[in-house]
Amino acid sequence: MLTTKLIKWKLKWKKGRFMNKLIITLLFILHPFAMFSEVISEVRVTGNIRASSEFIIRTSRIQQGKEFTDLMASDAIKSLYQEDIFQDISLDTNYISPGSLEVVIEVMEYPTLDSFHLQGVNSIKESDLRNWISQGSTDTLYVSQWIDAPFRGRTVTPRKLMLWENFIYGVYKKQGFVGTEVSIQVGEPNFNGEVQVFVSVKEGKKITIAQINFIGNNSIPRRDLRYQINNREWGFYGWEGFRKIYMTGLFRRGLFNQDKFENEDISLIEKYYHNHGFPDARVDSTDYLFNSDSILLKIDVFIHEGDKKYFGITEIQGNQFFSVEFLEKYLSYSSGDLYRIDDVNNSLQNLSTIYADSGMIYAQIIPREEKTDSLVNITWEISEGPRVKVRLVDIMGNFRTRDKVIRRQVTMMPGDYFSISKFYLTVQNVYNLGFFENVIPDVQRVMDSSITDSTAYVDLLLEVIEARSGQIKGGATYSQGGGVGAYAAFSIPNLLGRGETFELEFDINSQMWNFNVGYSEPWVFDTPWSLGGRLYATTYDMDYYKYRKLGGQISASRPYHIPSYLRFYTSYTIERVEVEVFDIENTSDYIRSQDGVNYLSELGLSVIRDSRDRYFNTTKGSYFLLRTNIAGGFLQGDINLREHLGEARWYFPIYEKKVNSFIPTNALMLRTRMGVISDVYSNEIGDVPIYRLYRLGGTGQWGLRGYDDFSIGVVEEGEIIGGSTAMLFNAEYSIHLNEAMTLLFFGDMGNTWRDPYQVDFENGLGDLYKGAGAGFRMKIPMMGIIGIDYAYGFSSQEWVPHIQFGVSF
Secondary structure, eight states, rough: OOOSSSOOOOOETTTTTTHHHHHHHHHHHHOHHSSSEEEEEEEEEEOOSSHHHHHHHHHHOOOOSSOOOOOHHHHHHHHHHTTOOOOEEEEEEEEETEEEEEEEEEEEEEEOEEEHHHHHHHHOOOHHHHHHHHHOOOBGGOOOOOOOOOOOBBBHHHHHHHHHHHHHHHHHHTEEEEEEOOOOOOOETTTTTTTEEEEEEEEOOOOOEEEEEEEEEESSSSSOOOOOOOOOEEEEGGGGHHHHHHHHHHHHHHEEOHIIIIIIHHHHHHHHHHHEEEEEEEEEEEEEOOOOOEEEEEEEEEOOOOOOOEEEEEEEEEESSSHHHHHHHHOSOTTTOOOOHHHHHHHHHHHHHHHTTTOTOOEEEEEEEOOOOEEEEEEEEOOOOEEEEEEEEEEEEEEEOOOHHHHOOOOOOSSBBBOOHHHHHHHHHHHHOOOOOEEEEEEEEEOEEEEESOOOOOOOOOOOOEEOOOOOEEEEEEEEETTTEEEEEEEEEETSSSSSSSEEEEEOOOSEEEEEEEHHHHGGSSSSSSEEEEEEEEEEEEEEEEEEEEEEEEEEEEEESSSSSSSEEEEEEEEEEEOOOOOGGOOOOOOOOOOOEEEEEEEEEEEEEOOSSSSSSSEEEEEEEEEEEESSSOSSSOOOOOEEEEEEEEEEEEOOOOOOOOOOOOEEEEEEEEEEEEEETTSOOOOOOOOBBBBOOOOSSTTTTTTTOOOOOOOEEEOOOOBBBEEEEEEEEEEEEESSEEEEEEEEEEEEEESSSOOOOOTTTSSSSSEEEEEEEEEEETTTEEEEEEEETTTTTEEOOHHHHHHHH
16 A cells, blocks of 8 residues: 555644634645545544544544545534534545545544532532532523533533533522622543533622612502512511412512512513503613622612503504404504503404414514604504415324324314414314323424415424323222222223223222223214213112112213314113112101112203313313203103203413413312202102202212211201202312422302202302312322312311322312
8 A cells, every 4th residue: 555645734623713714724725636536545533532433433424435525524523523522623634545545533532521529509508509400401490591411421511611600600690699609620631531520609698688769760659669579678578469478478588689680570660660551661770789798788770751651543554354443343452541561462462363363374463653742652564464274284193093083173174274273272172182191283384386376375283192092090099988998990092093982990988889881982983973881880878878770871972063162962871779778767758768679761961061271280261061861751760850950160370380480370260060850740859869869068079178978968857868959169279280280279168958949048148058278189190180178167167178089079
């Protein structure tokens, strides 16, 4: 092999140095004869310790047999530097033979981390600080900056040292420390190329806010302004500070957080002014005045209020699809109203939603404000853009579930005009199937030259992550009435990938045992009709009687239309019921009449409107139920009854958790349930089975917390038989700690009556039993929902615990 060196050049690329890039370019220009006609015959790596030669050659993309060019050399160096493990890279070429070169890649690796030492960390737990750094992200501290965690074996680069230093400084700043200094030193590499990193922290001080003064606030009092911001003076909260009490306790420490004050509080002050008629208000400056020990702080906030203004003339321009009169209905303000920036933003949101619901998702809406001495005239400039149609709906990630099961829930078909509300409904419908852990939606604009018409198109993408298809449950249960028990359940949702569900369940405790097997098909023969059936056997011990049921039920339902929150149901139930009265001689005639065996033939009709966003941790939407049950008469059987049930639930989002907020989602639920059951031939109890009468207390559909299970009902001969009429009212304030845990505060009230004519509210709510308390819910995979409530019954004047797990509430 000819080893005479014809020409040798060396390239060194230092990050961030323009001169080196220029040198490389000049070298390639000055030696075209040496670089544009030589073929690579061999590639060799030198200087590498931990990185393998194969990895370096593969990353550089320099391959034997290819012509060596200036672009190849430049790309190789860039690619190797992007790996962030080399601090110096050189390329050498050696002449091998005419037209043949050897390329030598010489590298110098960054050292790797041997150990990471923290010095001077006293006010913050070192373990907490290390844990935050080890997570590799500052998301815990609400900073959108990613860092490479300092684990042993990671490369130590100047960029990483800077990120670690800034991260630790940011931790102290977020914790309210002022004047913190952080420095990093790197030790000498050992024989393995490993270094020790020493982080020295000179902790600042936590400053207490002694006073916050607002200067220039002539129209809005200081009290109103200081309750808008996060940084507060030390002392006690007043009633208007309830929100702060809820989050931090009665006594406020008044610790100064400079980051929050400068990045959040000033904006909150300005926004408060903008929502009270001062659109030009701004915070001009702030002064920080420390005491001699630099521990107490007085803050002066200088405010420019500007003139108070009202909404003036409104004009809408550029609209063609909608009329001006139609669009004006969706403005959140009227001429003459006090100016509020939230009204402008809400109006913008409303108008954008209207256009997006009509397919014009690219519409641009800009409010142009013209201010006079006392008025703000707004011109809404609208560029509607094309009306967008759906080209296709693409479903990904469904390995078990068939496409058609998901497509049934899609509310827009190819060729339909796009609607943002229908798109959100589609995502909600697919998620509520219960077959998927997550649904990831996307809308992509179609850029296809083959489309010749002027219509714009989008593709709807639904990526699903399938949940486990089968569940086997087993374990212990507890309820106040039944005590400790056991249960076992086997369910296969989405049985054959077509949406069917098969369930087999058995549970037993000291009060009851139950066996149930069921099957349901959501789309019979690919129609929106659903069909299901179940067989069951139940035994239940009450205070003075026992009943056993053996029966079956078939049910069918269909939505009003697709898409729709409204659904109609019908069911037919047939069962054999045996009632055994324990002390039959010392009971009333009605109770004695219940003893024996009877057959029930019952038809049920119901309509449900369900717009809840989810079934657990619900935050918004509503649920309405109307149901009628008829037994006996033309249906035959021994039992004659008619029953009317109604239920309504409303969910209100009080606070929705924000990405960078530690405050969890809060929601309010209001619920009412009413029922009337009577003999089919009269309005009285008559032959209504005793086990169908309403008894309140405990948990469940007729639960009234603060009282024992089934303890509220009409009393006859000293025994609680229940009532033919019942009313129940519930209010729950829930704090959703995360997707699986919820804290709630509740109030319940209700009662039962022998017949509806006895319901009397002339004395207000005095006829209702009332209870209030707090509870906790946890959703556990393979077990269901665990619930613990502790409630006070105002009528019984007792605290009663309610514990239930293994089944859903």
